Amino acid sequence: MAGRKPIYSRGVPSAVIFTVFLAFASVYIPILGLFTTFIWAVPTAVLTARTGLGQGMLAAILSFAWLAFTVSPAWASMAALQFAGIGLVLGFLLRKSNSSSRVIIITVVVSLLITGAVFSFPLLLGNTPGSFAAELQSNTGSIYDLWESMGLLAPLQEQGVSKEEIKESLQSAVDWIIRLLPAIMVTTAAATAFISFLAARTVLVKTGSGIADFPPFRRWYVPWHLSWAAILGLGLTLLGDYVGNKMLLTLGEN
Numbered sequence: 001m002a003g004r005k006p007i008y009s010r011g012v013p014s015a016v017i018f019t020v021f022l023a024f025a026s027v028y029i030p031i032l033g034l035f036t037t038f039i040w041a042v043p044t045a046v047l048t049a050r051t052g053l054g055q056g057m058l059a060a061i062l063s064f065a066w067l068a069f070t071v072s073p074a075w076a077s078m079a080a081l082q083f084a085g086i087g088l089v090l091g092f093l094l095r096k097s098n099s100s101s102r103v104i105i106i107t108v109v110v111s112l113l114i115t116g117a118v119f120s121f122p123l124l125l126g127n128t129p130g131s132f133a134a135e136l137q138s139n140t141g142s143i144y145d146l147w148e149s150m151g152l153l154a155p156l157q158e159q160g161v162s163k164e165e166i167k168e169s170l171q172s173a174v175d176w177i178i179r180l181l182p183a184i185m186v187t188t189a190a191a192t193a194f195i196s197f198l199a200a201r202t203v204l205v206k207t208g209s210g211i212a213d214f215p216p217f218r219r220w221y222v223p224w225h226l227s228w229a230a231i232l233g234l235g236l237t238l239l240g241d242y243v244g245n246k247m248l249l250t251l252g253e254n
Contacts, residue, residue: 011047015059018043020066023079027071038195040079041087045200048091050209056091060084078118082192085114090196094204100214104197111193115185183254 022040026033044063048056060080067076089110093103177184204211236252239245 011051012055012059012062015043015047015056016062016066019059019063019083023063023067023071023083026079027075037082038192039199041083041085041090041192041196042199042203044083044087045091045094045196046203048088049094049200049204049211050207052095053088053092056088057084060088081118082114086111086193086196090193090200094200094211100197100201104194107193107197108190111189112186115189115192119185179250179253 019040022036022043025036026040029036044056044060047059060083064076064080064084067079086107090103090107093106097103201211201214233252233254236248238252240247240249240252
């Protein structure tokens with residue numbers, strides 16, 4: 001017993017501090033926050049890969065408690081679902097698996113499930129997708145007023161672009177985002193899993209941890225079967241536009 005290291009001497013405090021910092025940055029530092037959500041699972045993943053699932057879970061619980069007291073329990077719950085879920089699974093796979101492709105595939109699937117659960121949470125509170133779209137569309141006026149107060153619209157108006165044309169363009173952009181929301185969710189989830197894998201693997205390699213090999217960038221390739229997805233999407237987009245079917249058009253665009 002005397003020779004055993006205390007549990008807090010094996011990286012748990014560092015993982016908690018880094019996780020909370022990245023979570024805070026996603027809330028309070030707008031520009032940096034765009035990127036921190038892609039890597040806030042990395043501290044938990046690295047700790048889990050190095051010391052095991054138990055300490056990874058401990059770090060995730062402490063991070064959640066810290067965020068719940070300092071931000072809000074609801075936001076901390078959704079954040080923890082992401083950084084803990086992805087971090088624990090990724091760390092466990094990096095510790096046990098000898099195949100990088102298997103690690104990436106499983107982590108991407110887990111990330112997709114977690115992202116779907118996070119976006120479905122408002123539905124459990126009675127908020128329908130239509131209300132979300134309406135709320136997003138109603139914010140276009142506030143965005144326009146903000147841009148106008150910052151002087152960003154003056155150059156466009158000097159070129160003869162009217163206020164109505166600017167508002168219509170902004171509304172079209174919002175409508176486009178709403179239609180592509182499923183594709184944005186899937187892409188974000190896959191990117192989060194892959195970037196977290198690369199970042200966690202880099203840290204583990206630099207600290208001398210033995211993990212599965214990963215091919216260099218010049219050996220990456222996209223399976224040719226995915227070309228059929230692009231062909232199908234383009235075909236549905238053209239068909240939906242030709243027949244005036246909005247559902248087909250949205251499905252093809254996604």
